[in-house]
Amino acid sequence: MLVYENIHAGKRAFIIGNGPSLKHMDLGLLKNEITFGLNRIYLAFPEIGFSTTYLVSVNDLVLEQCAKEMAKLNVPKWITWRAHKHFKPDGKTHFIDSDYTGAEDFNHTCLSGRFFEGFTVTYVALQIAYLMGIREAILIGVDHNFSTKGPANTVVVSTGDDPNHFSGKYFGRGFKWQLPDLEGSERAYHLAYNTYKANGRSILDATVNGKLTIFDKVNFTTLFSQNGKGKA
Numbered sequence: 001m002l003v004y005e006n007i008h009a010g011k012r013a014f015i016i017g018n019g020p021s022l023k024h025m026d027l028g029l030l031k032n033e034i035t036f037g038l039n040r041i042y043l044a045f046p047e048i049g050f051s052t053t054y055l056v057s058v059n060d061l062v063l064e065q066c067a068k069e070m071a072k073l074n075v076p077k078w079i080t081w082r083a084h085k086h087f088k089p090d091g092k093t094h095f096i097d098s099d100y101t102g103a104e105d106f107n108h109t110c111l112s113g114r115f116f117e118g119f120t121v122t123y124v125a126l127q128i129a130y131l132m133g134i135r136e137a138i139l140i141g142v143d144h145n146f147s148t149k150g151p152a153n154t155v156v157v158s159t160g161d162d163p164n165h166f167s168g169k170y171f172g173r174g175f176k177w178q179l180p181d182l183e184g185s186e187r188a189y190h191l192a193y194n195t196y197k198a199n200g201r202s203i204l205d206a207t208v209n210g211k212l213t214i215f216d217k218v219n220f221t222t223l224f225s226q227n228g229k230g231k232a
Helices: 020-024 041-048 060-071 081-086 121-131 182-198
Strands: 012-016 035-038 054-057 077-080 093-099 114-116 136-140 155-157 176-178 202-205
Touching: 012 121, 035 041, 035 121, 054 060, 054 121, 060 077, 060 081, 060 176, 077 081, 077 121, 081 093, 093 121, 114 121, 121 136, 121 182, 182 202
Parallel strands: 012 035, 012 136, 035 054, 054 077, 077 093, 093 114, 136 202
Antiparallel strands: 155 176
C-alpha cells in the first residue's frame, strides 16, 4: 500500500456519499476528477457512464451482502480486514485495519496503520484521501439525514424501496442494515476537520441541501471550469 501514500499530493478529490441529493447533481462533471465512492455507489456507474477512482467499504452488513458485486469492480478497493474472507486476491483489493471501537482518532501517519471507522465510511475515506496527499477533499451526497428513524446502530431489514439513498435498490427490500449514528459521525467529522486544517488542507461540503454543518459549504457547479473539466 505504500505506493498509494501521497500519490495525489496537492490534488483535490471528491468523496461521494450515497444520499438522495445525488439525484439532483450532474455527476458527469466528475469524470476527470479523483473520486472516492462508498459502499454501493457502483449502482450509479451505468447511469453516470464511469467508475469512481476508488471504492471504500467497511460496514460488515454491507460487505456480507455485497462482496460478490464489489469483487467484480475493476477499481482499487479499500476494504476492512474483517471482510477478507469474502474476497480473493486480485491486486486491486486492499485490506485495512479498521474498527469502530477503541480510540476515536484520525490516522494521518500511514495507510498500513489502524483506521477508526467514525460511525461512517465517509470518515474512513477522508483518512485514506489524506494519506494519499489530497489537499482539498470535497463531500457530495453526504446528506446527513435519514427518513428512517430509530436508535443508532439498530439492525433493521428493509421492507420496500430505500428512501435514504440515491437508489431505491440501495438498501432495498430484504436488505439488512444498521440505522446511522449521526452524533458519532459528527464527532469523527470534527476530528477530520481539525486534522486537515492543522496541516494546511481543507474539507468542503458541496452536498445539495445537506444537513451536515461542520464543513464549509460550497456550490458544486462553481468548482468546475466553463468547459466542464475539473481543476487540479
